[in-house]
Amino acid sequence: xxxxxxxxxxxxxxxxxxxxxxxxxxxxxxxxxxxxxxxxxxxxxxxxxxxxxxxxxxxxxxxxxxxxxxxxxxxxxxxxxxxxxxxxxxxxxxxxxxxxxxxxxxxxxxxxxxxxxxxxxxxxxxxxxxxxxxxxxxxxxxxxxxxxxxxxxxxxxxxxxxxxxxxxxxxxxxxxxxxxxxxxxxxxxxxxxxxxxxxxxxxxxxxxxxxxxxxxxxxxxxxxxxxxxxxxxxxxxxxxxxxxxxxxxxxxxxxxxxxxxxxxxxxxxxxxxxxxxxxxxxxxxxxxxxxxxxxxxxxxxxxxxxxxxxxxxxxxxxxxxxxxxxxxxxxxxxxxxxxxxxxxxxxxxxxxxxxxxxxxxxxx
Numbered sequence: 001x002x003x004x005x006x007x008x009x010x011x012x013x014x015x016x017x018x019x020x021x022x023x024x025x026x027x028x029x030x031x032x033x034x035x036x037x038x039x040x041x042x043x044x045x046x047x048x049x050x051x052x053x054x055x056x057x058x059x060x061x062x063x064x065x066x067x068x069x070x071x072x073x074x075x076x077x078x079x080x081x082x083x084x085x086x087x088x089x090x091x092x093x094x095x096x097x098x099x100x101x102x103x104x105x106x107x108x109x110x111x112x113x114x115x116x117x118x119x120x121x122x123x124x125x126x127x128x129x130x131x132x133x134x135x136x137x138x139x140x141x142x143x144x145x146x147x148x149x150x151x152x153x154x155x156x157x158x159x160x161x162x163x164x165x166x167x168x169x170x171x172x173x174x175x176x177x178x179x180x181x182x183x184x185x186x187x188x189x190x191x192x193x194x195x196x197x198x199x200x201x202x203x204x205x206x207x208x209x210x211x212x213x214x215x216x217x218x219x220x221x222x223x224x225x226x227x228x229x230x231x232x233x234x235x236x237x238x239x240x241x242x243x244x245x246x247x248x249x250x251x252x253x254x255x256x257x258x259x260x261x262x263x264x265x266x267x268x269x270x271x272x273x274x275x276x277x278x279x280x281x282x283x284x285x286x287x288x289x290x291x292x293x294x295x296x297x298x299x300x301x302x303x304x305x306x307x308x309x310x311x312x313x314x315x316x317x318x319x320x321x322x323x324x325x326x327x328x329x330x331x332x333x334x335x336x337x338x339x340x341x342x343x344x345x346x347x348x349x350x351x352x353x354x355x356x357x358x359x360x361x362x363x364x
Contacts, residue, residue, distance in 0.1 A: 001137050001140060005133060005137035005140040006140070008130040009071070010071070011130055012070060012127065012130050012131060013070040013071035015067070015127065016066055016083070017064055019063060020060050020062075020063030020064035020067060020161075021064055022112050022113075022177075023059075023060040023063070024060045024061065024161060024164055024165050024168070025164075025174055026111070026177075026337060027060060027165055027169060028053065028333075028337045030059075031052040031053040032052075032330075032333055034055060035049050035052045037103060038052065041102065042102045042103060043096075057169075060161075060165070061165060062082070062086070064157065065154070065158050066086070069157075070134075072144050073142050073143035073150065074151070075154075080131070080134050080135055080138050081135075083131050083134070087124060087128050087131050088128065090124050091128055094117060094120040094121040094123075094124050097120070098116075098118045098121045102117075111177035112175075112177045170355070171355045171357060172336070172337055172341075172354070172355045172358075173337060176353075178334055179244035179245045179334070180334060180336070180350055180353075181350065182353055184349070184350055185348050185350075186248060186262060186348045186349075186350070189243060189245040190243050191243060192241060193241070196240065196241035197241045198241075199236060199238060199239050200219070200238040200240065201219070201220060201235070201237065202217060202219065202236075202237050203217065203232055203233070203234050204216075204235070205217070205218065205229070205232045206233075207225050207227040207229055207230060208228040208230055209228075210227070247328045247330070247331050248328075248331050249331075250262075250326075250327060251327070252323075253308070257325060262345070263347060264299045264347070265346055265347060267299050267346070268293050268298045268300045268301070268342065268345075269301060269302075269335075269342070269344075269345065270290065270300065270301070270303070270322070270340055270341075271302075271335050271341045271342070271343065272302065272303070272306075272341075273304065273333050274329065274339065275306040275313075275324075276306065276310060277339060278314075278339050278340055279340070282338070282356030282357070283314070284318070286318065286340060286359075287318050287319060287320060289360070290320065290321060293364055298364065300321070301322055301323060301325055302324035302325065303325055303326075303327040303332055303335075304325075304326070304327065305328060305329035306324075311324040337355070338354075338355040338356055340356050341353070342359050342362060344362060344364075
């Protein structure tokens with residue numbers, strides 16, 4: 001039992017630290033995922049949506065700290081009970097998501113590793129078993145060091161997590177796992193190769209045959225049936241190949257300008273997914289910076305999901321010399337974890353990216 005507890009202790013501790021640090025690297029991304037869970041069509045807890053970022057930071061800091069506590073043997077009873085409570089909650093959440101097909105990716109490992117809902121649930125069940133071993137063998141969890149160094153390590157881990165979370169919120173994720181990271185070409189990330197795996201869809205056709213309703217299943221072709229057609233339902237068995245970038249577009253009121261702008265040698269995108277929620281201090285910095293870029297030959301555009309009135313208001317309010325174009329809110333949130341944020345592109349390739357706090361560091 002002692003050996004088994006030691007193995008489980010290492011596995012659970014390391015996994016919680018890795019999973020927590022990946023999410024702590026991008027707490028805004030995890031908060032967006034929590035907003036999905038809080039939505040009316042999932043858990044129906046919309047009153048929690050404004051607090052998603054605070055909950056996100058608390059959960060990921062707690063996750064990393066618990067992993068450290070477990071490895072060093074700090075307060076074993078508190079640690080194991082906390083781990084058990086956390087994993088029971090997340091096991092329920094991933095089961096609910098998988099069974100009712102609500103959220104496609106749990107966000108357990110951020111954008112570093114995408115898991116399907118059932119893969120996430122399976123992972124949580126395995127973790128639950130490992131933590132139950134720790135629960136019943138808690139007497140075998142002993143501190144690795146004396147009381148003082150153990151307490152110091154525990155405290156330092158907590159302080160580090162708070163600092164790191166604050167740092168990435170005030171700047172950008174230290175490691176960018178998304179498709180819009182520096183060096184990636186947006187057009188290339190949207191391409192579906194000719195030999196890519198095709199989606200597998202099951203079609204259930206309902207017919208009335210000889211007075212009875214019968215269902216005939218095909219892969220899409222209309223069945224040859226001597227009966228009256230009633231309805232058809234489809235079910236995706238395998239999504240096939242999904243390109244890293246799917247919904248990126250730059251649209252004016254009249255036309256799609258995506259190809260036009262991605263062909264530019266020097267394109268600056270100022271991303272603000274919601275103009276009404278943009279941080280005013282950051283918006284105020286954009287006027288001088290964007291004018292400087294235009295003088296140096298850059299094509300400057302704004303991307304937002306906000307409507308025409310909001311675009312006209314902010315442009316006149318800050319006297320911007322560039323126009324705003326329409327893009328999906330989720331896409332803009334994925335492009336850069338800041339509102340506003342700035343990307344510099346060369347023929348569709350992301351060359352530089354910055355939080356509004358760091359736009360003066362961009363090289364024009």
